[in-house]
Amino acid sequence: MKPKFDIKDPRVKKAMEELAKIQQFALSADPKIEKAVIPIAYYKDPDKKLSRPELNGSGVLIKIKNLYFIFTATHVLLPLKHNAIITGVGNGDFIENLSGERYSTGNPDYPEDDQYDATVYHITSGMSNMLKEKALNLSDIELKEIPQTKSIYLVSGFPAKKSLSEKGKIESKKDLFASFEFSLEIYEKLNYNPKSHIILTYEDLVLTKEQWLTSPRPQGVSGGAIIRINGLSIFPTNIETKTPVQKLSSIMTQHHREKNRNPGYILGTRINVFLGLLKKYFPKLVDDFL
Secondary structure, three states: OOOOOOOOOHHHHHHHHHHHHHHHHHHOOOOHHHHOEEEEEEEOOOOOOOOOEEEEEEEEEEEEOOEEEEEEEHHHHHHHOOOOEEEOOOEOOOOEEEOEEEEEOOOOOOHHHOOOOEEEEEEOOOOOHHHHOOOEOHHHEOOOOOOOOOOOEEEEEOOHHHEEEEOOEEEEOOEEEEEOEOOHHHHHHHOOOOOOEEEEEOOOEEEEOOEEEEOOOOOOOOOOEEEEEEOEEEOOEEEOOOOOEEEEEEEEEEEEOOEOOEOOEEEEEEHHHHHHHHHHHOOOOOOOOO
């Protein structure tokens, strides 16, 4: 549905200019969290020598003490069955097979019924220094509950439509787009708890050079990062810091267009759910931080 306001109205123009200013400032933050987002692919037929890797989503690399993990959405890993994750940096230079152990929320026999859709993948195989350098640590993560504010959020992942693969290579362009959190009313309407989930706006139409265009579908971005920009507010517009900082807030799990009077939205599972999995299965690993 086309928004009901006149983009040529001077008041609307001024508001849009202020919002664009805030968004540009948000994008000037050190992209450390974005760099930790990796593509997740698999071989549909791993026994075939000429099989190509198929991109199925994204994940975020995390290092805690001397262990490496990937935080992602459970449904992203389902087609892999018990096979290793196929990943890389997305530029076509190389791919890596990362073997590991999965720790997930919900019942493994009925993963589609799990509202959290959260998996911590503990990497047990070796990995390249190039990937290790991308991993975040706990100081990059939103460790405490943030009161609901109109912060700028960035969603980062690897869309399937921008992915190419051939034997031994993955080439994919990472997407990044800005959004902000819905009010508590929407959480109640969609039946999600803001302590465990985040719901961001996802409009059918986006304004580009004073033209309304259909927004891209973020297929493949599931499992990617939802990043909060620390030090910014858009309602009211306010820059609270000279240096904006990215914080890993949540992992994206779903996206929905407007339907049946429900708004379009992006759903994410907050990082505290993933940290809860670590606390359950690696209790001594995060005790100092939680």
